[in-house]
Amino acid sequence: MRGLRLVVILGAVALASAALGLRDGTVVAAMDPPQATFDVNDCKACHEQAVMGMQGTRHAGLEQRCSSCHGDPTQHLKDNLEKGEPGPIVSIKNMKPAEVNKTCLSCHEKGQPANFAGSMHDRRNVACTSCHSVHSFKSARSNLKTARDSETCFTCHQQIRAKSLRTSHHPVREGKLDCASCHNPHDSTKPKMIRADWITEQCLTCHTEKRGPFLWEHAPVRENCALCHDPHGSNHDKMLVAKQPFLCQRCHLNTRHPGTLYDGTNTLAGRVIGGTGIPTVSNRAVEHACKNCHQNVHGGNAPSGPYLGR
Numbered sequence: 001m002r003g004l005r006l007v008v009i010l011g012a013v014a015l016a017s018a019a020l021g022l023r024d025g026t027v028v029a030a031m032d033p034p035q036a037t038f039d040v041n042d043c044k045a046c047h048e049q050a051v052m053g054m055q056g057t058r059h060a061g062l063e064q065r066c067s068s069c070h071g072d073p074t075q076h077l078k079d080n081l082e083k084g085e086p087g088p089i090v091s092i093k094n095m096k097p098a099e100v101n102k103t104c105l106s107c108h109e110k111g112q113p114a115n116f117a118g119s120m121h122d123r124r125n126v127a128c129t130s131c132h133s134v135h136s137f138k139s140a141r142s143n144l145k146t147a148r149d150s151e152t153c154f155t156c157h158q159q160i161r162a163k164s165l166r167t168s169h170h171p172v173r174e175g176k177l178d179c180a181s182c183h184n185p186h187d188s189t190k191p192k193m194i195r196a197d198w199i200t201e202q203c204l205t206c207h208t209e210k211r212g213p214f215l216w217e218h219a220p221v222r223e224n225c226a227l228c229h230d231p232h233g234s235n236h237d238k239m240l241v242a243k244q245p246f247l248c249q250r251c252h253l254n255t256r257h258p259g260t261l262y263d264g265t266n267t268l269a270g271r272v273i274g275g276t277g278i279p280t281v282s283n284r285a286v287e288h289a290c291k292n293c294h295q296n297v298h299g300g301n302a303p304s305g306p307y308l309g310r
Contacts, residue, residue: 042077043066053134057143059134068107069090069134070090070092075088093129097125097130101127104128115186116187117188119185119188121185131185132145148178150178160232164232164233166233168238168239168240169233169234170233199224200222215300215303216305217299218298218299228241244290294309296308
């Protein structure tokens with residue numbers, strides 16, 4: 001029995017020795033990859049600002065920091081030393097957007113960028129380096145070219161920036177929210193790149209009191225919050241897309257009580273009776289709006305409030 005064990009042990013040792021390769025008594029791994037003949041300090045000699053800019057980031061922790069994106073710099077260094085001019089190297093600045101994205105996604109293929117292919121930004125030839133910088137970023141997270149993601153987004157989305165400056169707005173410019181609070185700029189699976197399955201669900205992540213369920217529901221609330229609200233900003237109260245009662249009259253024009261259009265003739269400066277100079281003012285116009293009576297416009301649970309009156 002002991003002899004059999006000895007034969008098994010000797011056989012295992014022989015196989016291990018063959019796999020590792022015994023050379024003059026030194027064990028050498030047969031599958032060891034060739035070791036690089038350079039390190040980051042070789043690049044730092046000429047590219048000090050670029051190397052120092054990425055210190056403390058995850059990119060700096062890569063085993064082959066520079067070559068992961070720029071390829072093998074051996075010839076680049078050799079020509080610089082021998083000929084006094086830099087040799088060939090992969091330059092991210094000279095790449096087309098599709099090539100840049102392919103380089104970045106070779107590592108960043110999980111998490112938020114997983115669905116970047118086919119997204120709105122991808123289809124419009126937006127490169128990763130349009131928003132991110134490896135060597136000279138300014139944000140505390142995500143290596144953005146600006147201090148906040150909203151500033152990065154606003155470089156292209158000028159109309160959205162203009163809306164954010166209106167009187168009624170989400171607290172983006174105050175720094176309490178950012179574009180990425182609602183949008184995932186890398187996603188291709190959701191409308192408008194929002195983080196939820198649809199717009200209403202995204203709004204309800206914060207405005208939970210509007211979720212319900214309600215005994216009496218208002219159909220537009222279930223369908224889409226953006227039918228009545230502009231999430232990027234408005235000059236109307238509560239970020240409404242129009243002023244009341246015009247907002248409600250887009251749908252409710254001739255239902256139940258008269259839906260007379262509230263126009264300029266129903267104001268103090270409007271139509272006058274004959275030539276007396278006495279204005280004719282509708283009792284539903286001045287300082288009146290639908291919410292004066294229909295307070296629970298998002299839905300109500302009062303058994304006697306089928307018209308969202310309480």
